[in-house]
Amino acid sequence: MKKLFNDPETMVDDMIDGFVSACPHVRRGIRDPRIVVRRRNRKNPDKSVTLLIGNGSGHEPIAMGFVGQGLLDANVVGDVFAAPSADLVLEGIREVNGAAGTILLISRHSGDVINGRAAAMLAEEEGIEVVPLLMYDDISAAPPERRADRRGAPGTMFIYKILGAAAEAGWPLRRLTQLGEDVRERTVTLAAAVSPGISPLTGRPMFSLPDDEIYLGMGVHGEPGVGRVRMGPVRILVEEMIQRLLDDRPIAAGGRTAVIINGMGGTTMMELLTVWAETVKALSSRRVRAIAPMVGSFVTTQETGGFSISLLEPDDVMLKLWCAPSDTPAFPRIELTEECAA
Amino acid sequence: MSAEDFFRALYEAGCSRLRELNALDAAIGDGDHGSTLVRGLKHAVTAATGARAKAFMRASGGASGTLFGLVLHEIERHLDNGDDLATGLERACARICDLGEVGPGDKSMVDSLAPAAGALAEGKSLAEAVSAAEEGRDATREMRARCGRAQYVEGGGVGHLDPGAISLAMILETLARRPVP
Secondary structure, X not given: OOOOOOOOOOXXXXXXXHHHHHOOOEEEOOOOOOEEXXXXXXXXXXXXXXXXXXXXXXXXXXXXXXXXXXXEOEEEEEXXXXXXXXXXXXXXXXXXXXXXXXXEEEXXXXXXXXXXXXXXXHHHHOOOOEEEEEEOOEOOOOOHHHHHHOOOOOOHHHHHHHHHHHHHOOOOHHHHHHHHHHHHHOEEEEEEEEEOOEOOOOOOEOOOOOOOEXXXXXXXXXXXXXXXXXXXXXXXXXXXXHHHHHHHOOOOOOOEEEEEEEEOEOOOHHHHHHHHHHHHHHHHOOOOEEEEEEEEOOOOOOOEEEEEEEEEOOOHHHHHHXXXXXXXXXXXXXXXXXXXXX | OOHHHHHHXXXXXXXXXXXXXXXXXXXXXXXXXXXXXHHHHHHHHHOOOOOHHHHHHHHHOXXXXXXXXXXXXXXXXXXXXXXXXXXXXXXXXXXXXXHHOOOOOOOOXXXXXXXXXXXXXXXXXHHHHHHHHHHHHXXXXXXXXXXXXXXXXXXXXXXXXXXXXXXXXXXXXXXXXXXXX
């Protein structure tokens, strides 16, 4: 497979070079070149809670693309598909922390949890007030009674955005943490993969799948989920996914849900918009209104073909924060689209 | 012993047992335990005072780099600042059990660390703590792994010593200046 890189040793740093020079919102951190921080409209960290996340690279634009006003204060960038080390995450915490405290977002994957929580422990030793907030939403990873064993999937973007907007509005640390947990409890995600991405490390496909099959519930690194289903019209696939999502976390008839349709990197906007249209219909037939959609490829795994559907049943405060303006390299403007609801 | 001397001695001990650690890990894991340990230690030797365990975490990488780094962090604080070793090792052990979701008897580094930390907390000498770690290490041979890659190996790795338990004992042997066998 042809990939446009110089050298495996420098591919992550080469990408960050390009990112910070292309996007005036951000620059490299002072404490370490693997930290991407806000350049403009920085918060006063003594007055506003700061937010950051560490993650393996290879999934862009998440999470460096979400550094900016109304979202993250920093992103700590690990090697390809590898969590950043605890000491590097600690440097990220030090880079943004002030008297108002810091929330370290952690998408629940083994390496991210161990390294992120260890970093928070080391920061606390230094007298830094930091709350590690675990994020998990993938319903294929564990049943509802073991929600906390689920892994992080694209529905975590609801937490990024809602906490980012609330932090910008001056919410204190405890209240923000509670808000993050509340959003987490109301969020579910299910993915469907159609074709593998190519690992930049090995040059080989990350999983294999027959041409006429779809893998339901695959994690962002190809982790196992529900299992294989027959390829068919997208209407039938989306219908099944919505049914599974609502079986997991029901939404009463007459209710509403915010939606993320996330492409995995190799699926076109043409396809994703079709998925959104079918999602609106599938929810509408259950008398649930689909509102405030985010449609596009934000959490990617190279050129993996497929998408995920994430649902958040928001309260009024969450919905307002979800739709609040932000200014980052990659986060779109979320519109309410009440008229979408049929 | 200075922290620098400790990390240098540990790096040399790791180099001398590199093949053995990798071979043991190959039997029940992915075969790179010795290499990742030595890579981390090499950077710890040349790092700035107070930043050696963190340099280890960065260079060693992965979850194991973090978990071993937490032990080395406490030893570094003990050697640099005179912080109490028993308290430090107990804290590291509690953190590893919490983060790694392991406990004694799961065939891991905790099987060496917990008895050693316990011995020190009871007021026993470092030499006695090292002996406790070595006994814990040897007991991992008959244990069945509940976590890590070893759990997926047929028999859960029974019949093999746990490489993490060996390295953890080696860390304490080096601290006690006991000749590495």
